[in-house]
Structure formats: structure tokens, C-alpha cells
Amino acid sequence: MTGYASEEAHIGPDRITIEVKTLNNRYLELKFRSSPEYSFLEPKILKELKSFFSRGSIEMSLFRETRLDKTSFPSLNTPLISYYFKTLQHLKKKFLLKGDIHVRHLISMPNIWNYKHSFSRELEFKKLFPILQTCFKKVNLMREKEGNALQKMILRDIKRLEKKIIGLSFYKETLSQKHEERLKERMTKLLGEQKLDDQRLCQEIAYLMDKADVGEELQRLSSHLKHFRSVLHEKGAIGKKLDFVIQEMNREINTVGSKIQDLKLTQEVIECKSLLEKMREQVQNVE
Incomplete structure (x- = not known):
């Protein structure tokens, strides 16, 4: 069955956007895309999807748009960046690698930003759960x-x-x-x-x-x-x-x-x- 639904909600200052699209398929295929901070939710969300759908190709996206004011701008994690820089220099010297270490190499490393607002995984899922269910129910109504x-x-x-x-x-x-x-x-x-x-x-x-x-x-x-x-x-x-x-x-x-x-x-x-x-x-x- 084909179906589509989308939901938008706010958690704190951030805007959450959820989209679910289903296409015909004799088997169950699940595809999940999300913002990096929501990657940890993938197993739980896929489990929830399986409770709503048993057949079809299900594509879901979950994205978070962070809205920051001046008091909550992120800051660089300088000690961690220094560690990354020294490690890259060591690797370059040990393996005789050519080329310079650029900012783009460091900026792509994980956890280099410090955010002043808190992010609790369990709390985040509890807030997202009812929004997800609403979206899934809308899709099922269309499929019905x-x-x-x-x-x-x-x-x-x-x-x-x-x-x-x-x-x-x-x-x-x-x-x-x-x-x-x-x-x-x-x-x-x-x-x-x-x-x-x-x-x-x-x-x-x-x-x-x-x-x-x-x-x-x-x-x-x-x-x-x-x-x-x-x-x-x-x-x-x-x-x-x-x-x-x-x-x-x-x-x-x-x-x-x-x-x-x-x-x-x-x-x-x-x-x-x-x-x-x-x-x-x-x-x-x-x-």
C-alpha cells in the first residue's frame, strides 16, 4: 500500500520534522534517515515501524533544526581539536604521508563542538514517541x-x-x-x-x-x-x-x-x- 504523512513539532527551541512514505512491496523493507544526533534512535524507531507495518517499502526521515540564540552558540572543543591535530601529525610522520593538515580535516572530526543546551537521549525519545505514532497513524489511514x-x-x-x-x-x-x-x-x-x-x-x-x-x-x-x-x-x-x-x-x-x-x-x-x-x-x- 502507498501512503504519506509528515509531522512538525517543537522540542524546546528546536523544530522536529518527520516524514514517512510507504510504497508497494511484497516484503518489508525499512529505510531510515536522520540528523546525526538522532542516529542512536534508529533501532528503536525501526522496531516501532515494524509494529505498525508488516509489508511494503517504508522510507522515514527524522530531522532536527536547531535554533540557537547568542547565549547558546556552540564553542569549539579546543583540547579535543589539539589531540586530533597531534594525532594526524604523528600519523603523517610515521607513515611518511605527504600534504598539509588543513582545517577541513579537523572540522570533520566528531564532537569538536560544545553545546550549552543539554541533550538527553532517553528524554528525547520520550518526547518524540507520540509525534512518531501520530505520523504512523496518518500513513495507515491513507493506506487503509x-x-x-x-x-x-x-x-x-x-x-x-x-x-x-x-x-x-x-x-x-x-x-x-x-x-x-x-x-x-x-x-x-x-x-x-x-x-x-x-x-x-x-x-x-x-x-x-x-x-x-x-x-x-x-x-x-x-x-x-x-x-x-x-x-x-x-x-x-x-x-x-x-x-x-x-x-x-x-x-x-x-x-x-x-x-x-x-x-x-x-x-x-x-x-x-x-x-x-x-x-x-x-x-x-x-x-
């Missing part, structure tokens, strides 16, 4: 609307497939008689003037008709459709269940297609396969 529309489309296809199966079941009864007549005609041509053993012929026809019978397959197909419809109305993650049921229905309709030797029925089987393929593609978007 798309899911309801998709459910209606799938239900329409189910009805069409049910009609096709009923039609196949009806034509199956008339097919037996046609198949028997066709076999008798072929046998007569092959044997010519030789007399047919009616009992033997009936046995052969019964054997061939039994091999070509698709009654069980159509019955299982109807049963799978009922199960599919039932799962479609369940709550929670149902995408993988629906995907499995469609695989079973495909297996049955393929067997029907291999047994039937009638042009009209073969066309009906092809249409059933087309409907199942359409449903399979739709189910890939269901969580």
Missing part, C-alpha cells in the same frame, strides 16, 4: 483508504471468477457425452469393418473419461475462492495468506486446462487464468 478501494476491485474479480467456474461445471456435464461420441467415431474409423466389442469400448471410454474428469478440481477451486473471500475480510496482515490461496487456485485451474480438450472450455480456462493473474498482482499490494 487505498486498501478499501482495492478490496472492492478484488471482490468484483472474485464474482467474475465464480461465474466462470459455474460455467465450467455446467459445460463439463455436456462435455462427457460429446467426448464419448467422439471416441466412438474415432474407434469406428480405426477398426473399419471389424466388429466393436461394446463392453470393451465402454471400459476404454470410462477409463479415458475418468482421466479427463475435472469435477474435483472445480470443487477445490470453488472451495479456495470461498476461503479467499473469507481471508479478504479478516483484520490484520492478510497479504501473504491471499498470495498463497491464489497459488493454490492457479494450480487447480492449470490442471483443469491440461485435462479439457474442448475449444470453448479452453477459452474459459484462459480467462480464469487472466483473472487470477490480475488478482495476484493486486494482492502484492495488500499488507
